[in-house]
Amino acid sequence: KQDLELVSVSKRYGRTTAVDAINYHFKSESYTCLLGPSGCGKSSTLRMIAGHESVSDGAILLAGRNISNLPPAQRGTAMMFQNYALFPHLSVLDNVAFSLKMKGVDTVKRHAQAREMLDLVDLTDLAERLPDQLSGGQQQRVALARALITRPQVLLLDEPLSALDPFLRVRMRAELRKLQKELGISFIHVTHGQDEALALADEIIVMNNAVIEQAGPARDVFNSP
Ligand code: ADP
Ligand code: ADP
Numbered sequence: 001k002q003d004l005e006l007v008s009v010s011k012r013y014g015r016t017t018a019v020d021a022i023n024y025h026f027k028s029e030s031y032t033c034l035l036g037p038s039g040c041g042k043s044s045t046l047r048m049i050a051g052h053e054s055v056s057d058g059a060i061l062l063a064g065r066n067i068s069n070l071p072p073a074q075r076g077t078a079m080m081f082q083n084y085a086l087f088p089h090l091s092v093l094d095n096v097a098f099s100l101k102m103k104g105v106d107t108v109k110r111h112a113q114a115r116e117m118l119d120l121v122d123l124t125d126l127a128e129r130l131p132d133q134l135s136g137g138q139q140q141r142v143a144l145a146r147a148l149i150t151r152p153q154v155l156l157l158d159e160p161l162s163a164l165d166p167f168l169r170v171r172m173r174a175e176l177r178k179l180q181k182e183l184g185i186s187f188i189h190v191t192h193g194q195d196e197a198l199a200l201a202d203e204i205i206v207m208n209n210a211v212i213e214q215a216g217p218a219r220d221v222f223n224s225p
Contacts, residue, residue: 002029002062002063002186003025003027003061003064004060004062004188005024005025006023006026006045006049006058007023008021008023008058008059009021009045009055010022010057011048011053011055017210018041018044019041020041020209021058021211022041022045022207022210022211023212024212024215026154026203028153028186031180031201031202032187032201032202032203033189033191033196033200033201033205033218035191035192035194040207040208040209040210041207041210041211042190043158043190049154049156050156051070051071051072052079062075062076063076073099073102076153076154077152077154077155077156078147078150078154078155079156079157079158080144080147080156080157080158080160084140084142084143089130090130090131091127091128092126092127092134092142093111093128095146096117096142096146096149097113097149098146100149113149114127114145115127117148117149118145120148120182121148121175121179123141123142123145136163136165136168137164137168140163141175144160144176144179148183152185155186155187157176157187158190159191160172162191201218203216203218204216204218204221
């Protein structure tokens, strides 16, 4: 079982407690949305899981293994950012293959894997373009492919749809959900939008003031008083 567990996880920045001893058990192969007002600790939680931020207290376990102190690339997690953070001077293919290059995978192998990922997100024909020759929705798919090429057990998405226009946003929701099912991995998706969470999630976590206020199956969370 590839379950992810947060055990009394806290994050402090100086005197600010951004995340206050939260506990949560993410089921494997589930789509979880993390909701809550700005500043409640959503991004800090995601960044601690990804390893882009250290935990101040507590532990993060993936498949029973404590990953809290591992570097991001060794955790079995991958993160897709709000602004996509693509390298402007690299082709789509090289952007997707980048992490494999860092690992020393040879050109032929990493390009083959990158093409496989581009197929997965329907960008087969755009491999040689530069990021600024793509639409917002296409850039977002490149960022997805780039995160997925590391074969994570858990994909972390920080407001992945917020830069898209409303039409694309709704379409990408469906694509994200489909991808999660196909890959059979867990997605943890931070969003401001209740409608987005309800459309996507198996489970919803509502954070407020650094703690988990409510959590459970999507329907239960929104139907409770
Ligand atoms: P959210 O993602 O829900 O908007 P964040 O996790 O970004 O919340 O932030 C939670 C709290 O921690 C906020 O009060 C924010 O100002 C603070 N915070 C976040 N990152 C830092 C940081 N690098 N240094 C200091 N304070 C931070
Ligand atoms: P968002 O609001 O989009 O969730 P933020 O704007 O809170 O994200 O965070 C963007 C970056 O700024 C992060 O790297 C975060 O650590 C940093 N940051 C956020 N709040 C603070 C803060 N109060 N002091 C210092 N850095 C912060």
